Amino acid sequence: MTLEERISSFSSLGEQLRVFAGQPDQLHAESRLQAAINAAEKENPWFTRNVIMHAIRYWGNSLHKPGLNEWLEPYQPAIGDERPLRRVGVVMAGNIPMVGFHDLLCVLLTGNHLVARLSSQDASLIPVVTEMLVDLESSWRNRIELTTAEIEQPEAILATGSNNTSRYFGYYFGKYPHIIRKNRTGVAVLDGRESEEELRGIASDIFTYFGLGCRNVSKLYLPQGYDFGPLHTALSVCQDHFHHPKYRNNLDYYKSIYLVNRTRFIDGGFYLMVENEQLATPVSVIHYEYYRDPSSLVSLLNGQRDQIQCVVARNEIIPGTVAPGETQQPALSDYPDGVDTLAFLLKKFD
Numbered sequence: 001m002t003l004e005e006r007i008s009s010f011s012s013l014g015e016q017l018r019v020f021a022g023q024p025d026q027l028h029a030e031s032r033l034q035a036a037i038n039a040a041e042k043e044n045p046w047f048t049r050n051v052i053m054h055a056i057r058y059w060g061n062s063l064h065k066p067g068l069n070e071w072l073e074p075y076q077p078a079i080g081d082e083r084p085l086r087r088v089g090v091v092m093a094g095n096i097p098m099v100g101f102h103d104l105l106c107v108l109l110t111g112n113h114l115v116a117r118l119s120s121q122d123a124s125l126i127p128v129v130t131e132m133l134v135d136l137e138s139s140w141r142n143r144i145e146l147t148t149a150e151i152e153q154p155e156a157i158l159a160t161g162s163n164n165t166s167r168y169f170g171y172y173f174g175k176y177p178h179i180i181r182k183n184r185t186g187v188a189v190l191d192g193r194e195s196e197e198e199l200r201g202i203a204s205d206i207f208t209y210f211g212l213g214c215r216n217v218s219k220l221y222l223p224q225g226y227d228f229g230p231l232h233t234a235l236s237v238c239q240d241h242f243h244h245p246k247y248r249n250n251l252d253y254y255k256s257i258y259l260v261n262r263t264r265f266i267d268g269g270f271y272l273m274v275e276n277e278q279l280a281t282p283v284s285v286i287h288y289e290y291y292r293d294p295s296s297l298v299s300l301l302n303g304q305r306d307q308i309q310c311v312v313a314r315n316e317i318i319p320g321t322v323a324p325g326e327t328q329q330p331a332l333s334d335y336p337d338g339v340d341t342l343a344f345l346l347k348k349f350d
Contacts, residue, residue: 201325
């Protein structure tokens with residue numbers, strides 16, 4: 001397939017996803033996608049319909065021809081060159097819906113053969129979406145292999161998992177060219193001058209996907225004397241999380257732990273805020289830490305770069321960061337862990 005054919009097929013897939021997302025309560029020609037959503041809800045209690053539709057809307061909006069061409073332009077002419085098919089294994093995570101799709105996209109657009117090991121937590125959506133892609137361009141049929149078993153004889157590996165599983169990946173796949181990703185999280189830097197809209201954006205950054213994504217904000221950096229009132233008001237827009245059974249179980253559990261251990265916390269009703277230097281948090285808990293000035297905070301964040309996926313702040317505080325409300329709308333060039341997946345796949349492997 002030519003690069004243009006690859007791009008066109010993904011662009012057409014994006015159009016189908018946009019149409020589906022725009023008419024969620026009507027009958028669709030893509031009833032198999034609706035069936036996959038129903039199956040995913042049963043497989044993984046964290047995958048509610050709203051959560052899944054958020055992912056579908058994101059990919060529908062991301063897969064359009066102008067955006068794809070702009071993303072791929074810096075990789076020309078290498079990405080358009082004909083090359084032997086390489087068997088690239090992708091070990092997909094299952095923390096949020098279709099989280100492995102970016103790797104799938106990178107492997108196929110670079111003209112390689114995809115061997116994807118599906119997560120048991122997200123085993124329904126990716127197969128149906130790839131079926132839709134094959135219907136649009138039949139040549140993909142011989143370039144896509146989905147499995148729940150071990151990946152055999154890969155020529156390169158992309159693997160995403162926890163800090164624990166990354167050690168297994170390193171042992172098992174270390175002899176192949178690889179990108180192995182570990183746990184990361186998002187942080188936000190506030191200065192108390194955020195607008196209501198920006199604070200609502202912070203709420204989205206924290207609670208979208210129930211906070212399970214690597215781009216979700218789990219830690220807030222706040223100035224001394226910060227007034228929590230406006231923030232609590234903004235966070236309340238996500239209070240429906242309280243009614244999700246697994247989320248509520250986490251909330252009750254950690255509240256009990258903090259009470260028994262006499263850990264001071266702020267009770268937001270459906271979330272707990274704890275002053276803590278650690279970045280990662282359990283579901284329903286938000287860590288916060290005070291800072292004296294943004295310049296010293298930059299040094300602190302740079303020292304934790306290998307644990308941070310993205311930093312949210314207004315440009316007035318720290319330039320070049322993600323704007324509030326944008327963490328779950330990354331550009332295609334926002335590579336996980338900051339490692340350029342396309343550049344890796346276009347390299348020569350000895």
